[in-house]
Amino acid sequence: MPRKSPPNQTLLPLNGEHVQYRTANTTNEARVDVSARGFWTRGQRAFMEIRIFDPMAACYQRIPLEAAHQKNEREKIRRYGDRIQNVDHGTFTPLVFTTSGGMGPKTKCFYSRLADVMAEKKHQPRSHVVA
Known part of the structure; x- marks a missing residue:
């Protein structure tokens, strides 16, 4: 039987499960920036973590902007x-922005879905919501 998630952005504690990457956050107090139920799939929690980076920083000077977005998403x-x-049996979306307002590929998908949801909820054309 699946465990129930806490009502906020706190992740369920690990109980013997192993995670794939050694850089994974394995603390029992792990939390994400934002969570919402039913964003991508009805009834399922969606978790989002936000990162804003400066594409002019020295570490990004030698790579294309798209690669910098993908690196931060990864x-x-x-x-x-x-x-x-x-x-947690949820979905995860990294929301990656540049300091000048650019968005990574997964963030663009997130905003597109957000526009669809808001347009439907407010009974407005999608183009008005996006604007």
Whole structure:
């Protein structure tokens, strides 16, 4: 029988489960920035972690912007994705932004879904919600 998640952004404690990456957050007090029920799938919790990075920082100077977004997304996924999927039985989306407002690929998908949900809920055209 699946365990129930706490009502906030706190993740379920590990109870003998093993996570795939050594960089995963395995503390019993682990939490994410945002969670919502039913965002991607009806009844399932969606967890989101936010990262904002400066693409002009020295560590990103030699890679394309798209690669920098993907690098930051991968780091968040390795830290939380496996645990959320296998212990909390939820979905995980890294929300990666640049300091100038750019978004990573998964963040763009998130915002597209958010626009769809808000348009439906407010009975407005999607184009109005996006604007």
